[in-house]
Amino acid sequence: MNEKELLISIIRQNVKDSTFRCRPQNHRRPIPHHGRTIIIFSEGHNHLISATLLSSCPLLLPYRYLSYSREHHVAPYFPHSILYQLASDDVLISVGFCFSEGIYVADDLQIFRIVLRTSSAANYIGLSILDENDCHPSQERQMEEPVAGFPFLRIKDMPLFSTQNHTRKVLTCIYNGTKTASAIIWNSLWCLEHALFKKIEDETLVPVFPIGPLQKHYSNFSTNVLxxxxxxxxxxxxxxxxxxxxxxxxxxxxxxxxxxxxxxxxxxxxxxxxxxxxxxxxxxxxxxxxxxxxxxxxxxxxxxxxxxxxxxxxxxxxxxxxxxxxxxxxxxxxxxxxxxxxxxxxxxxxxxxxxxxxxxxxxxxxxxxxxxxxxxxxxxxxxxxxxxxxxxxxxxxxxxxxxxxxxxLRQGGASSDFLARLVKYIRLQETMIRLSNA
Missing domain, CATH: 3.40.50.2000 (Glycogen Phosphorylase B;)
Incomplete structure (x- = not known):
């Protein structure tokens, strides 16, 4: 895509610092002054996954790195005015992690939203079953029973946490944040979970892009060896x-x-x-x-x-x-x-x-x-x-x-092809939004 049409902005949460700072950085090419914007919301160490996604896709350059902070993980908050400052026209797409404020901000501003899932498709299916059923067994003997509708797992294998409240919180953030997205990027592989990806596409009616493993797209190790x-x-x-x-x-x-x-x-x-x-x-x-x-x-x-x-x-x-x-x-x-x-x-x-x-x-x-x-x-x-x-x-x-x-990962392989499809998909959405605003 022509670099005058697209700007990538990574917004990273830094919990240790309570200030907000905007640090434009030039990466290989100058930042354009006008055009559509992609927002990537990143939390904690997951900013490395953002870097991987950017490095693996020629479309996603140039970009700039923004950071915001809060002292505690409390109610979702992000200064919406910052989003409006990022682009001279419209914000095009929000690519976010499922715990990210990006979900709330993008939906509130009616921004096209792609979710980046950093766990397996099998886990998502497990969460969907939790959403429909109470999988906290009352008796120990139930733990070995297979999960109805997903016999690969036993009850004891379900993605449960220590309490029902904790499980429900995770379910709300991850599962609900994913099923309402416009598209889903997955750090997984078609060869591992193809049947599950088909099931998810059928149920959510949105495209999925399993482009993993992301670490293989970005293999630069630090030269500062301890x-x-x-x-x-x-x-x-x-x-x-x-x-x-x-x-x-x-x-x-x-x-x-x-x-x-x-x-x-x-x-x-x-x-x-x-x-x-x-x-x-x-x-x-x-x-x-x-x-x-x-x-x-x-x-x-x-x-x-x-x-x-x-x-x-x-x-x-x-x-x-x-x-x-x-x-x-x-x-x-x-x-x-x-x-x-x-x-x-x-x-x-x-x-x-x-x-x-x-x-x-x-x-x-x-x-x-x-x-x-x-x-x-x-x-x-x-x-x-x-x-x-x-x-x-x-x-x-x-x-x-x-x-x-x-x-x-090779050219013509599934992960490589899905990455190319993701690029085409983003370009198509950009064109559709431009035409609708004409």
């Missing part, structure tokens, strides 16, 4: 191919001290080398490393590295990684699939349960640790993935799925 990271990558370089268990439970999940010890001794007893991300606040807000016993460190000194943070994409792409023990957040799940790494799933809350069930029973690229975290189960599952016939089948399937991802 010493801890450098040390761990050097350690990985010395390990045998496909031999290391990489362990990370994300940036939010916490565990009890008992769970930490069960995981530690399960890893130790497996006899596999392992690289473990233990955040400073992992154990209910306390330092997890300090709670590991001396006996554990002595038993695993020759085949264990522990870090407080690591660049996950870089680690998963390393030739020595043979298994990923994960909480199955969607980013972790799709990153592991893209690198062909079998997973050992330990889901805790929300969509993690849905993802783990699909990993273990639909795509069959992993095993799931059920219910309580026990060292013997961890040991047994790791040995299965590395040594048993079942594990060999899982490794083979993981490699096949990686090939499918690579094919999807």
């Amino acid at each position: 010493s801890e990271e450098q040390s761990c990558i050097a350690w990985l370089d010395k390990q045998a191919p496909s031999s290391v268990v990489y362990v990370s439970t994300g940036s939010v999940i916490t565990m009890s001290k008992d769970e930490l010890l069960e995981m530690a001794w399960g890893l130790a007893n497996s006899d596999q080398p392992f690289l473990w991300v233990v955040r400073a606040c992992l154990v209910n807000g306390s330092d997890g490393v300090e709670q590991l016993p001396r006996e554990f460190h002595e038993a695993t000194r020759s085949r264990c590295r522990i870090a407080s943070w690591l660049p996950q994409q870089k680690v998963l792409a390393h030739k020595s990684i043979g298994c990923f023990l994960t909480h199955n957040g969607w980013n972790s799940t799709i990153e592991s699939i893209a690198e062909g790494i079998p997973m050992l799933c330990w889901p805790r809350v929300g969509d993690q349960r849905v993802n783990a069930r699909f990993v273990s029973h639909v795509w069959r690229v992993g095993l799931q640790l059920e219910d309580r975290l026990l060292r013997d189960e961890i040991d047994r599952a790791i040995r299965t993935l590395f040594m048993d016939e079942e594990g060999i089948k899982i490794q083979k399937q993981a490699k096949e799925l990686k090939k499918n991802v690579e094919i999807s």
